[in-house]
Amino acid sequence: MQRILVTGANGFVGQVLCRTLQASGHHVVAIVSSSAESPAHADQTLRCDIRDSDALTRAVADAAPTHVVHLAAITHVPTSFKDPQLTWQTNVMGSVNLLQAMRQAAPEAFVMFVSSSEVYGAAFKQGIALREDAACLPLNPYAASKLAAETAFNEYFRQGQPGVIVRPFNHIGAQQSADFVTASFARQIALIEADKQPPVLHVGNLEAERDFLDVQDVCDAYLSLLELSSQGTSYPRCLNICSGRPRRIQQILDTLVGLSSCSVEVVQDPDRMRPSDIPSATGENSLIRQITGWAPDIELEQTLANILAYWRYQVNMAQ
Structure with missing residues (x-):
């Protein structure tokens, strides 16, 4: 059993992921905002705003995680146009705050950053299924902020932080x-x-x-990728999660x-x-299939x- 900290745990994906992690026998620690309801499938709930670096560091210390899944973000593209400042503060500085909190309070924990297929942006105009090495050409503030956060995570990875970036494509389900x-x-x-x-x-x-996926398939992919923590550093740092259709x-x-x-x-x-x-926006999923055996079901x-x-x-x- 691992102690898995999930930011944004009361969101659409977060609720499904917490349930999936618990069902797999893990101890789930949820981070939610001060006004949010506690997730139904969490063993422990902590409340803080990820934009508050001190509060986030205390939360990470209290959680003492072996793994972290960073979901918390402004994810609605129209909202990112209407309020780009909130989007950048949450998606970029919130991510940097988490990385610093982990460096101080959980330096050995494996972190999964949930980015987005939106980072590929204009590269989709090629009309082909994109691999992880495709150019990233964001077309909206949400996508740009996710790519900036990826850059921050890659810098911490370079300095020794264990973890991986995932780029899920359109995932849908009840409660969205x-x-x-x-x-x-x-x-x-x-x-x-x-x-x-x-x-x-x-x-x-x-x-x-x-490229549509059921949210449960996406969460199953996250679960399989968390197991990369046992492989040292011999794993890809960025993976698409997509159907390829x-x-x-x-x-x-x-x-x-x-x-x-x-x-x-x-x-x-x-x-x-x-x-x-x-x-058209479609991904190529051979890398995650090869690394974990995952496929949408x-x-x-x-x-x-x-x-x-x-x-x-x-x-x-x-x-």
Whole structure:
């Protein structure tokens, strides 16, 4: 059993990861903000803002982790445009604060930094599945801040900090915020089914292709990568987590609508069009397959059915 510290533990991914870690027999220490609810699947909960370096150092000392998974971040791209200062303070300085806290209080702990496929940005315009050595050409403040944080982690790795950077592609599932595309579609369908919204479904760019994964598959990948800590320094420092299969947003919508008996009119909403949209964003996953044997296991259709069931429940509970 390892003592695993998870920042951002009460977020969409954090909750699934804490449950996955506990189910695997690990002692989970969650870091959440002062106003957040305690995660259901944590053995210990600590409260601090990762932008507060002193408080974070105390939290890391209290946790005494063998491993750290750094999830805490501003992850919503539109928010990163609206509030770039908060995004950079949280995603970059919060990461540096964590690295310094580990240096002082847990120098031997293995750290996993959860970056994002968004760092590749304009490189996706090549129209091919990108490997980890592809150029990183961010197209929004969120992506730029993640790449800057990667630079900080790589510097600490150079100085001897054990750890790895992961670049997950689009991961989806129940409890994800309706700010994100699949949850937005499912929530609207559930509202239409319950006669709480006119039968009009507002969408953004349906032609874009993205590499979608179930959040549980992503967390299983994280779990397998934490085992790299037993391999000294003989492992890659950066790995994609992806399916390698591009899926059109139109396909996502069609599948969700097909799971419902209601008829809907699809209307494109200019406010939902991302200013940096690129036609296709797909990753190449041979490295993580080779290193850990991990591969995605959950079919997209099952994931979408789970998301729709979740939003039906939420809408019915609100009645």
